[in-house]
Amino acid sequence: MKVGRGGARRPLTRALPLAPSLVLLLLFLAGPIAYCAYIAFTDLQLTGQAHSSFVGFDNFTAAFKDDAFLNAVWLTLVFTVLSSLIGQNTLGLALAALMQRASKTVRTVTGAVVICAWVLPEVVAGFLLYAFFRREGTLNAILDWLHLPTQNWLFTLPILAVSFANVWRGTAFSMLVYSAALGEIPKEITEAAEMDGAGGWRRMWHITLPMIRRSIGTNLMLNTLQTLSVFGLIWVMTRGGPGNRSQTLPLFMYEQAFQKSMIGYGTAVALLLLVVGSLFSLVYMRLLRSEA
Amino acid sequence: MSSPRTVRHRLAADAGLLIVAAAFVLPLAWVVLSALDAHANLQVKIPDGVTLDNFDAVLTPDITFTPLLNSLLLCGGATLLTVASAALAAYPLSRYRSRFNNPFLATVLFATCLPITAIMVPVYALFVQVDLIDTMQGTIFFFAASQLPFAIWLMKNFMDGVPKELEEAAWTDGASSFQSLIRIVLPLMGPGISVVTVFSFVMMWGNFFVPFMLLLTPEQMPASVSINDFFGNRGTVVYGQLAAFSIIYSTPVILLYVLVARRFGGGFALGGAVKG
Numbered sequence: 001m002k003v004g005r006g007g008a009r010r011p012l013t014r015a016l017p018l019a020p021s022l023v024l025l026l027l028f029l030a031g032p033i034a035y036c037a038y039i040a041f042t043d044l045q046l047t048g049q050a051h052s053s054f055v056g057f058d059n060f061t062a063a064f065k066d067d068a069f070l071n072a073v074w075l076t077l078v079f080t081v082l083s084s085l086i087g088q089n090t091l092g093l094a095l096a097a098l099m100q101r102a103s104k105t106v107r108t109v110t111g112a113v114v115i116c117a118w119v120l121p122e123v124v125a126g127f128l129l130y131a132f133f134r135r136e137g138t139l140n141a142i143l144d145w146l147h148l149p150t151q152n153w154l155f156t157l158p159i160l161a162v163s164f165a166n167v168w169r170g171t172a173f174s175m176l177v178y179s180a181a182l183g184e185i186p187k188e189i190t191e192a193a194e195m196d197g198a199g200g201w202r203r204m205w206h207i208t209l210p211m212i213r214r215s216i217g218t219n220l221m222l223n224t225l226q227t228l229s230v231f232g233l234i235w236v237m238t239r240g241g242p243g244n245r246s247q248t249l250p251l252f253m254y255e256q257a258f259q260k261s262m263i264g265y266g267t268a269v270a271l272l273l274l275v276v277g278s279l280f281s282l283v284y285m286r287l288l289r290s291e292a
Numbered sequence: 293m294s295s296p297r298t299v300r301h302r303l304a305a306d307a308g309l310l311i312v313a314a315a316f317v318l319p320l321a322w323v324v325l326s327a328l329d330a331h332a333n334l335q336v337k338i339p340d341g342v343t344l345d346n347f348d349a350v351l352t353p354d355i356t357f358t359p360l361l362n363s364l365l366l367c368g369g370a371t372l373l374t375v376a377s378a379a380l381a382a383y384p385l386s387r388y389r390s391r392f393n394n395p396f397l398a399t400v401l402f403a404t405c406l407p408i409t410a411i412m413v414p415v416y417a418l419f420v421q422v423d424l425i426d427t428m429q430g431t432i433f434f435f436a437a438s439q440l441p442f443a444i445w446l447m448k449n450f451m452d453g454v455p456k457e458l459e460e461a462a463w464t465d466g467a468s469s470f471q472s473l474i475r476i477v478l479p480l481m482g483p484g485i486s487v488v489t490v491f492s493f494v495m496m497w498g499n500f501f502v503p504f505m506l507l508l509t510p511e512q513m514p515a516s517v518s519i520n521d522f523f524g525n526r527g528t529v530v531y532g533q534l535a536a537f538s539i540i541y542s543t544p545v546i547l548l549y550v551l552v553a554r555r556f557g558g559g560f561a562l563g564g565a566v567k568g
Binding site for chain 1: 301302304305306308309310312313316317318319320322323326333334335336373376377378380381383384385388390392396398401402403404405406407408409410411412413414415416417418433434436437438440441444469470473494497498499500501504515516517519520531534538541542545546549553
């Protein structure tokens with residue numbers, strides 16, 4: 001690594017400890033990203049092809065004409081809005097707010113259960129929710145017991161089922177972020193508002209939410225990025241099906257690249273996902289900087 | 293002491309939390325009860341008689357020991373590599389001023405947030421070209437690299453918390469930077485290192501997509517991928533065994549989480565993520 005004009009004063013050896021990380025990051029992260037940007041513009045296939053050739057923006061124009069791709073974009077949007085923006089975020093905030101008032105035992109028990117769902121390996125979480133939503137599963141058993149109509153959730157509403165699964169699995173993160181944020185609000189402020197006669201909802205809306213808006217921003221960013229790259233959970237529960245009714249972009253990318261052997265096309269989709277992720281990432285960094 | 297209103301509020305909050313907890317606990321109850329049930333199906337139900345047969349059945353080299361050993365090898369190796377590289381990298385970033393620090397840290401923070409899922413197809417294509425596909429070492433390297441940005445970021449923040457004066461004393465005694473890093477800084481940031489270690493390990497242990505893409509031979513598969521075998525190849529699914537295996541596979545990360553969370557409070561890994 002170059003140390004620049006100050007090289008004489010700041011010897012190169014000082015930067016030496018960075019070397020292992022730099023090598024790993026360049027070879028295994030920056031390299032693949034650059035390679036991704038390259039093969040997205042080729043017609044590289046998995047098998048039976050000696051060379052690939054440069055096809056320019058063909059993959060991208062093909063994608064935007066491909067109904068299956070547009071379907072995946074739409075489902076990714078639904079999945080992200082339902083499970084991350086609405087589900088994890090709101091439920092996490094609600095849990096954190098309730099925990100401030102609840103008794104210690106209830107707080108501990110709820111926290112433990114929600115966090116347990118978060119710590120479990122992705123695939124295990126997938127199986128548990130698969131069992132929950134299956135036709136013979138727990139949800140229908142409960143609905144039956146309540147004399148409510150049952151249905152085959154993974155078939156009739158697959159995207160809703162995987163969204164719920166993602167809420168189940170990811171809410172703990174928001175809960176922890178918001179618990180920390182709410183804990184930092186000085187007690188005097190809420191007490192003063194209470195003296196002035198502001199009720200619970202008004203205090204939440206006019207005082208608490210504005211005070212934790214930065215945490216809300218970073219939490220929304222991180223949840224969204226996390227949700228954009230969910231693969232294992234959906235793969236285990238529905239494989240993207242039935243048909244392609246729960247096929248979000250990561251699953252679509254996988255199908256194009258491997259089941260249909262079109263690596264170039266699959267990578268073009270990956271690049272789009274990466275670009276969207278980068279944009280969110282940049283916004284997140286802006287939020288962090290304004291907080292510092 | 294507490295007014296009737298506070299008590300009412302507390303009861304309402306308790307009730308609300310318990311309803312959510314009940315909804316969250318159902319899938320977890322299924323895995324625990326089914327693992328102990330000889331006739332497990334997809335519903336939460338009390339077993340007729342508690343049995344450990346399911347555990348007996350899965351505790352074989354094929355089903356449990358080899359995949360878990362593979363997981364340990366993969367995640368242990370990658371965690372070691374991550375933590376060692378991150379500790380080294382954090383040192384100059386934390387101790388010396390350079391105009392490269394901020395751009396580097398910004399890049400690292402940016403990379404922390406990239407959806408790694410998106411690059412798995414090109415990584416696969418690249419690994420085929422350089423003959424790293426289906427190798428443990430290739431997967432370990434990629435795992436380590438994918439976890440490194442966050443690890444460097446956390447490690448640097450923890451290292452900033454170690455006062456520089458202690459090191460300066462060692463320098464006057466003639467210690468090199470490397471010696472002071474190993475002998476003084478790292479021991480003082482033990483908690484930080486354990487957080488980075490546990491966090492990296494837990495993330496990799498649960499990761500499905502990376503080994504699913506980069507490893508091909510069944511003998512090398514870690515538990516996160518081999519668990520799929522309960523569905524595909526064996527015909528009918530024995531849910532009790534699947535549940536038992538899920539518990540065995542999940543226990544290490546839950547224990548690690550509890551251990552670290554106890555010492556550093558819940559959400560231990562969030563410090564670096566939501567605070568700049």
